[in-house]
Amino acid sequence: MDDGVSDEELVMSEVHLGCPSGLSGPYVSHFTISIPSGFIDLDTETRRYVGDLPSRKQLISFDEDGDLVLPRRMSNDVEVEPSVRSYIVKIQHNIMSTIPSVGLQVWKAELALSDFVLHKMITSSELDGTVALELGAGTGLVGILLARVAKTVFLTDKGDHVLENCAKNIGLNSGGFNAGVQVHVRELDWTEPWPPKQTQGECPRNNRFSWALSEVEEAQGASLLVAADVIYSDDLTDAFFNILEKFMSQGSEKVLYLALEKRYNFTLDDFDIAVNGYYHFLSYLKLEEDDAENGSLEYKSKPYFVGNRMDLSNIPQYAINYERGKDVEIWQIKYYRKES
Numbered sequence: 057m058d059d060g061v062s063d064e065e066l067v068m069s070e071v072h073l074g075c076p077s078g079l080s081g082p083y084v085s086h087f088t089i090s091i092p093s094g095f096i097d098l099d100t101e102t103r104r105y106v107g108d109l110p111s112r113k114q115l116i117s118f119d120e121d122g123d124l125v126l127p128r129r130m131s132n133d134v135e136v137e138p139s140v141r142s143y144i145v146k147i148q149h150n151i152m153s154t155i156p157s158v159g160l161q162v163w164k165a166e167l168a169l170s171d172f173v174l175h176k177m178i179t180s181s182e183l184d185g186t187v188a189l190e191l192g193a194g195t196g197l198v199g200i201l202l203a204r205v206a207k208t209v210f211l212t213d214k215g216d217h218v219l220e221n222c223a224k225n226i227g228l229n230s231g232g233f234n235a236g237v238q239v240h241v242r243e244l245d246w247t248e249p250w251p252p253k254q255t256q257g258e259c260p261r262n263n264r265f266s267w268a269l270s271e272v273e274e275a276q277g278a279s280l281l282v283a284a285d286v287i288y289s290d291d292l293t294d295a296f297f298n299i300l301e302k303f304m305s306q307g308s309e310k311v312l313y314l315a316l317e318k319r320y321n322f323t324l325d326d327f328d329i330a331v332n333g334y335y336h337f338l339s340y341l342k343l344e345e346d347d348a349e350n351g352s353l354e355y356k357s358k359p360y361f362v363g364n365r366m367d368l369s370n371i372p373q374y375a376i377n378y379e380r381g382k383d384v385e386i387w388q389i390k391y392y393r394k395e396s
Contacts, residue, residue: 067161068152068153069163072149086145087377088377147196147200149162157218162195167380168386171374171375186207189275191244191283191300195225198284204234208237241265242266250299250302251272276308277307287314312388312389317381340361366387
């Protein structure tokens with residue numbers, strides 16, 4: 057199918073509420089990135105903030121009756137207050153999709169991770185010149201933002217429809233990229249071996265989303281990994297940590313920032329509403345506070361993942377087209393290798 061939508065059950069991200077209904081094919085949304093006046097521009101050599109750090113509440117307004125004014129999807133000609141600088145990121149996506157094609161949509165955790173990445177870009181030079189790799193990139197929004205400061209960005213996912221759509225979004229936003237940045241859209245099946253078998257020399261010819269040998273080597277040296285909305289089934293979580301271990305056990309030391317939304321389901325086993333998928337995710341992690349308390353005595357002889365849930369109350373909402381909510385989390389995950 058040309059639009060990636062079949063007769064299977066369709067799902068829709070709440071981020072797309074307000075988009076035109078009845079469209080089965082691609083739609084281009086204009087996501088407004090709003091930067092308060094206390095910050096200097098993104099394209100300066102040293103990113104820092106001046107004055108008081110704005111809280112998320114400062115980016116939310118109320119009407120004369122004291123009711124909350126929710127930010128709505130903005131058009132190209134929207135007027136922005138002089139005290140707030142902004143720019144637009146154009147993202148082509150489907151408004152609805154089947155579950156296997158959810159990478160064609162924009163999800164809430166993807167926007168939360170965008171806020172997190174933007175905050176790092178604005179307040180420090182930590183991400184400048186990095187090699188970054190996004191797992192399950194979907195529409196590519198986070199990688200597109202990273203391309204404003206990074207040296208190389210790999211956006212990886214699975215399936216022609218998702219990869220073609222991601223590549224389209226690279227083209228829509230390339231004018232705002234860091235000079236000289238290399239952005240690659242590449243296929244990565246988490247259930248397949250790494251490095252991928254199809255790697256052929258420097259210039260893959262059979263598939264535009266295949267890996268060149270030099271790209272595999274550069275990706276293995278990436279210091280930053282990002283992922284959003286990839287935790288929603290146990291099988292997928294297992295596959296995710298499988299490929300994550302392959303990346304993080306080799307090459308340079310890496311850190312992963314992963315955004316997820318806790319999803320609640322009624323289960324007959326518990327006869328209650330539960331977040332079993334979230335608990336399965338946590339089963340892969342040793343919490344950072346526990347690791348600090350106990351050292352690594354128990355885990356010293358084997359590799360393990362350490363997770364630290366980030367405090368999102370300190371991260372302003374730069375992407376104004378969504379409501380973050382209380383069920384979105386961002387985790388910093390590191391991998392501790394076996395000591396010899």
